[in-house]
Amino acid sequence: MRVGRIAALVALALAAVLVVVVLMGGSSGHSYKLQFETGGQLVKGNQVLVGGQPIGIVDAITLADDGLAEVEITVDEPLHEGTVAVIRSTSLSGVANRYVSVDPGPTSEPEVEDGGILTPEETVSPVDLDQLFATLDGPTRKALQEVVEGSAVLYTGNNEEARKSYKYLGPALQSGQRLLADLTRDERVFSQFLVRGSSVLGAVAERRQDLSALTQNANEALSAIAAENESLDRTLAALPPAMRQANTTFVNLRAAFDDLDSVVATAKPATRDLAPFLRDLRPVARRAVPVVGDLRLAVARSGPANDLTDLLLAAPGLESAGARTRATGIAAMNDTQAEVELARAYSPDLVAFITKLGQASAYYDGNGHYVRVMPAASNIFDYNEATSDLDPLYNSPAQQFDFFSGTPNSLQAFGFFRCPGAATEKNAGWTPAGPTNDHPFLDDGNLSSPGDCDATPAGDTPYGVYGPPGP
Secondary structure (H helix, E strand, O other): OHHHHHHHHHHHHHHHHHHHHHHOOOOOOEEEEEEEOOOOOOOOOOEEEEOOEEEEEEEEEEEOOOOOEEEEEEEOOOOEOOOEEEEEEOOOOOOOOEEEEEEOOOOOOOEOOOOOEEOHHHEEOOOOHHHHHHOOOHHHHHHHHHHHHHHHHHHOOOHHHHHHHHHHHHHHHHHHHHHHHHHHHOHHHHHHHHHHHHHHHHHHHHOHHHHHHHHHHHHHHHHHHHHOHHHHHHHHHHHHHHHHHHHHHHHHHHHHHHHHHHHHHHHOHHHOOHHHHHHHHHHHHHHHHHHHHHHHHHHOOOOOOOOHHHHHHHHHHHHHHHHHHHHHHHHHHHHOHHHHHHHHHOHHHHHHHHHHHHHHOOEEEOOEEEOOOOOOOOOOEEEEOOOOEEEEOOOOHHHHHHHHHHOOOHHHHOOOOEOOOOOOOOOOOEEOOEEOOOOOOOOOOOOOOOOOOEOOOHHHOOOOOOOOOOO
């Protein structure tokens, strides 16, 4: 009986020890030290959470030799390398209501040994609002206060809209926090991004005038597009049918390309000299630009009766008028043929007369230009040596013309009916083959008939160039 009681007491003692071990956690937990820049109002007994589920507690908070806050925690499962610990608060209004949120590392990474330390590079310390506000100067805090007050005025009476905004505010903040956490985690890449971004912004700042001009031009272009929005709308409405038609065209174009291959193959030999031809054509085309411009003006110009188009429009009327006068014109040309043939031989004399007329009228005085006329006459006066006077040979001035009316061929004698070239000395022309006898000009005998002209060379007359013909 006594032995049974002793065995019962021993069993009871063992059960009590087992309960204590179970309640105290035994040695199944894993202890780690987390180093934070600040304790963040953590206290002993705060929870350690993963995904919102508790996995351990805060055992102690001490100050390390380097001034960091060293938080000792015990968790149920081991941590792996790559784990990140963050001190968070359960609400903004509470005090000492912090917890440690753990973002476990991948299970493929090695485990952190018990008693291992997570350095500040693997932990994130909280930032309290009073610390944030303390970094702001007075004007900035005042402005922030006005923003808060303005927000209160803005949302007053707009509760439903405010609730919709708050619905998406939390996810937006969480996304922003994850973005900042990623930036902080990859600090080297972020630093390179800032440096290169600074270089890009510096280059943009150097071309700020060009950028401003680009912005202005883009604004003008967009304004022009906006001004033509109706036309653009019609264009967009007509675009789908045009695209469908173009699709059909492109499908048919494939077959055309197959047929075009043979044409291209045939044209290749002809195109070998095309490049040098085009190079030679370029300066011609460049010089032809003003010619084409003038030709355009000659063909069509604003205004009546001043271009080729107006001339062609008037041509039918001219043809009708010419048809009525054609017979009369032909008869007149036939009747004047002899005069034209005679005048053609004297064309050098007529041209010389016109050219010398300018010289004859080149004299001028205070009254303007005048022509000097020098009458020439022969056998009118005789010099009297006794009296040193000129005695007239005729009783009256009219008698001096008796020679022209009473002497046969007197007009021919004084050169009025000389043939062309009769005033030139005989054999004045010469060629290597010998002297020429091409003067006077008789037009193959057409001017040598009686009454036309005197063919006697002036050099053969005893009176010289203008004298009467010899015997």
